[in-house]
Amino acid sequence: MTTATQxxxxxxxxxxxxxxxxxxxxxxxxxxxxNYSHDETExxxxxxxxxxxxxxxxxxxxxxxxxxxxxxxxxPRGGGTGLSGGALPHLGGVLLSMERLNTILEIxxxxxxxxxxxGVITEVLQDAVKExxxxxxxxxxxxxxCFIGGNIAENSGGPKAVKYGVVxxxxxxxxxxxxxxEIIWTGANxxxxxxxxxxxxxxxxxEGTLGIVTKIVLKLIPLPKYDLLMLVPFQNLEKAGxxxxxxxxxxxxxxxxxxxxxxxxxxxxxxxxxxxxxxTEDTAAHLIIEVDGNNVDVLMQEMEAIAELMVQYEGGExxxxxxxxxxxxxxxxxxxxxxxxxxxxxxxxxDTVVPRAELPxxxxxxxxxxxxxxFHSVCYGHAGDGNLHIRIKKPxxxxxxxxxxxxxxxxxxxxxxRELGGTISGEHGxxxxxxxxxxxxxxxxxxxxxxxxxxxxDPNNILNAGKIFN
Numbered sequence: 001m002t003t004a005t006q007x008x009x010x011x012x013x014x015x016x017x018x019x020x021x022x023x024x025x026x027x028x029x030x031x032x033x034x035n036y037s038h039d040e041t042e043x044x045x046x047x048x049x050x051x052x053x054x055x056x057x058x059x060x061x062x063x064x065x066x067x068x069x070x071x072x073x074x075x076p077r078g079g080g081t082g083l084s085g086g087a088l089p090h091l092g093g094v095l096l097s098m099e100r101l102n103t104i105l106e107i108x109x110x111x112x113x114x115x116x117x118x119g120v121i122t123e124v125l126q127d128a129v130k131e132x133x134x135x136x137x138x139x140x141x142x143x144x145x146c147f148i149g150g151n152i153a154e155n156s157g158g159p160k161a162v163k164y165g166v167v168x169x170x171x172x173x174x175x176x177x178x179x180x181x182e183i184i185w186t187g188a189n190x191x192x193x194x195x196x197x198x199x200x201x202x203x204x205x206x207e208g209t210l211g212i213v214t215k216i217v218l219k220l221i222p223l224p225k226y227d228l229l230m231l232v233p234f235q236n237l238e239k240a241g242x243x244x245x246x247x248x249x250x251x252x253x254x255x256x257x258x259x260x261x262x263x264x265x266x267x268x269x270x271x272x273x274x275x276x277x278x279x280t281e282d283t284a285a286h287l288i289i290e291v292d293g294n295n296v297d298v299l300m301q302e303m304e305a306i307a308e309l310m311v312q313y314e315g316g317e318x319x320x321x322x323x324x325x326x327x328x329x330x331x332x333x334x335x336x337x338x339x340x341x342x343x344x345x346x347x348x349x350x351d352t353v354v355p356r357a358e359l360p361x362x363x364x365x366x367x368x369x370x371x372x373x374x375f376h377s378v379c380y381g382h383a384g385d386g387n388l389h390i391r392i393k394k395p396x397x398x399x400x401x402x403x404x405x406x407x408x409x410x411x412x413x414x415x416x417x418r419e420l421g422g423t424i425s426g427e428h429g430x431x432x433x434x435x436x437x438x439x440x441x442x443x444x445x446x447x448x449x450x451x452x453x454x455x456x457x458d459p460n461n462i463l464n465a466g467k468i469f470n
């Protein structure tokens with residue numbers, strides 16, 4: 001754990017912060033500071049000097065003007081589910097929690113849009129629009145606790161991304177407080193916009209380094225009436241990877257296509273007490289395949305055809321989820337995988353993404369690197385769009401920052417990913433833990449543009465400074 005570097009200027013402004021948001025929403029006691037010093041990123045913790053919980057864009061604006069004037073670092077934070085250190089206050093200063101901006105402002109059924117504040121939990125938003133027959137597809141595994149604002153910051157995806165796209169495909173307009181305190185809208189509430197630079201999409205995925213999102217306008221689509229789910233076991237992990245691209249080449253577009261290595265499945269099943277999946281000794285991995293739409297007969301035909309195709313790739317006996325409860329059990333196994341394997345000691349997670357046909361090569365490379373650098377790994381993730389989450393366990397190593405050999409291994413992994421035509425993060429972001437590897441993907445010309453964009457938005461470098469790049 002590190003301590004703050006900006007203690008004096010922050011403490012001098014405490015009374016002003018209390019006047020802005022109310023004394024009850026400014027915290028300096030150690031227990032609260034510790035609770036906001038970490039998220040789900042490995043085992044990393046950095047104490048802020050103060051935690052502030054504003055309620056309005058105007059309050060955030062006033063806070064930012066003070067911090068900008070005195071050079072106080074500000075770290076915006078959502079639900080605390082991040083996996084790259086993007087919301088860790090590693091420079092101390094102000095931790096700005098968005099949890100009180102938690103209202104769904106309007107569901108516009110005529111225009112298929114929803115306007116929401118960033119502190120709304122993603123699943124709460126999904127359920128609210130579902131009641132009106134509408135659908136917001138991006139569904140990260142942490143959807144029951146992550147905030148929609150954090151999803152904007154990381155351009156989150158989830159299982160549905162393979163068919164429906166990621167967060168950026170649904171963001172229409174954003175209200176943003178700039179680091180200097182101005183409040184702006186980035187665009188307009190329309191589906192087409194060729195008016196000036198696209199500030200909306202620039203904000204999406206910027207990891208809270210360019211501005212603080214305070215209102216979000218999202219596109220919605222009609223909710224599909226039916227979905228079918230099946231599980232396919234494989235004796236060979238790489239064959240499971242080969243089967244993924246075969247499904248798309250055959251003309252099918254599942255609404256979800258997830259790969260779970262058997263060790264991850266066993267660990268998760270033990271944690272949640274699930275027995276819905278029969279695991280045999282010769283099973284290496286499972287594919288979870290879902291299709292959705294409005295004609296159940298067509299969906300049944302698709303599932304049967306996909307099941308027949310899986311036989312060509314040595315897929316085993318297919319398990320069809322018969323009802324909503326079985327579907328929920330299968331999805332619980334997948335969504336709890338990250339939590340379960342982390343508790344089992346797989347604390348380091350990489351978020352690689354490659355063209356889906358290169359998945360077998362990536363899987364093979366991960367296992368070879370494990371032998372070379374003496375670590376164990378489990379793989380799971382959104383195989384349908386080539387996004388493989390790789391969890392690493394090495395005895396005595398809790399995070400990637402403290403082990404030079406793991407750092408070398410991760411660099412080798414990311415170089416393999418680049419050679420396969422991929423990139424080093426699909427949805428978790430760069431934050432703190434991956435920024436040392438950005439040189440694998442970018443050259444000085446790109447870094448110069450990154451720095452100039454950052455300076456244009458944040459001339460005094462106070463907002464989430466030191467994230468993504470130095």
